[in-house]
Amino acid sequence: MSNSEVAELPVLRPAVPCCPPLTQRPLTVLEAELTAAMFKALGDPVRLRLFSLVASHDGGEACVCDISDVGVSQPTVSHHLKKLREAGLLTSERRGTWVYYRVVPAVLAAMAGVLTA
Template sequence: MPTTKALPLIDPAGGQAGDPCCPPLTERPFTAGEAEAAARMFKALGDPVRLRLFSAVASHEGGEACVCDISDVGVSQPTVSHHLKKLREAGLLTSERRGTWVYYRVEPSVLAAMGRLLTASAAV
C-alpha cells in the first residue's frame, strides 16, 4: 500500500501556527519540496467531488460534519468514502468515528495555511 503524505506545516516554534509548507506564491519561487507539498494539496482539491465535500465539511455548522450529512454529491457512498479518504491522506481533513458514523473536520491550521499560500505579499 502506498504511503501517504499530509500537507506539512511548519513547527509552531519556528513560525506562526498554521504556517504552510510554502511561502505565499508571490513571495519567491518554491523549492522542489515546497512545490511537491503544495501540489499534493491542490491535487486533492482538483476533483470537483472532493472540492464539494471539502466545502461541505468546512461550511457545516460547528465546522464538523457527519458523513451522513455530506454524502449527497451525486456519487455512490463508496465513491464518497474514497474521496474523503483522499482528502484525509492529503492532510486536509481529520476524521473521528462515533458509533456507526464518521465525523469529518477541517483543521483551522489547514485553512490558514491554504489562505497564506494563496495570499499576495503586501506591496512595498
C-alpha cells in the same frame, strides 16, 4: 466497538503551512510538492464539494451521513473522503457507526497564505 466509543482515524499525511506566498520567492521542490498535494486533492469537483461541505458545516464538523448526497455513490464518497484525509486536508473520528470529519485547522490558512499577493 460500542456506540459510545470514539476512535480517531489516522491522518496519513499531515498538511501544514509550509510555504511563503508565491510572490515572495520561488518555492523549493519540497514546498512545491506539499502545496501541489493539497491542491491536487481539491482538483476533483466532488472532493472540492465534500471539503466545502465539511468546512462550512455548523461547528466545522460534519457527519458523513450529512454530506454524502453529492451525486455519487456512498463508496465513491468514502473514496473521495479518504483522498482528502490522505492529503492531510481532513481529519476523521469514528463515533459508533458514523464517521465525523473536520478540516485540519492550518489547511485553509496554508492554502490562503500561498495564494496571498
